[in-house]
Amino acid sequence: MTRDPGLQPERTRLAWRRTLLALTGVAVLEIRLGLTGDAFDAVLAGLAVAVWLATLRVDWRRATGAGPRRGHRWSFPLTALAAAALALLGVLHVLHGLR
Template sequence: MTRDPGLQPERTRLAWRRTLLAFTAVAVLEVRLALSGHVFDAVLAGIAVVGWLGTLLVNWRRATGVGPRRPERWSFPLTALAAVGLALLGVLHVLRGLR
C-alpha cells in the first residue's frame, strides 16, 4: 500500500485546529463564569486564559500549516499540561457546585 504524504499533514493540521478550538471554548466558558463576580471564578478564568494563550502561541503555526514540519520538543508536553490543567479546572467547578 502506497502512502500519500499529502494527507497526513492535512489531518495533523486539522487535529491541531480542533485542539485550539476546544481550548478556546473552555477559556470562553471560564470567562463567562467569571462574570458572576466571584473571585474564585475569576482566578480560574485567568488560569484558563493563560493556558489557552500558551497553547495558542505554541501551536498556532502548526495549526495553520505555516510552521515547521516537526514540532518543537516542548510543544506536546506544554499542550498536554494545558489540557490536564483545564480538566482540573473542570473538576474544581464540579466540586464547588457549578451553578
C-alpha cells in the same frame, strides 16, 4: 494501495486546529463561569485564559501550517499539560459551586 504523503501534513494540521478549538471552547466556558461567580471563580477564569493563551502561542504555527516553530518537540507535552490544567480548573469550579 500506495500512501499519499501529501495528505499527512494536512491531517496533522487539522488535528492541531481541532485541539486548539476544543481548548478555546473550554476557556470560553471558564470565562463564562468566572463572570457569573465570585472572586475565586474570576481568578480561575483568569488562569484558564493564561493557559489558553500560552497554548495558542505554542501551537499556532503548527495549526496554521506555517511550520513547526523552534522547540516544536514540546508542542504535544505542553498541549496535553494545558488540557489537564483546564480540566483541573473546571473541576475546581464545580467543587467551589457545590459548597
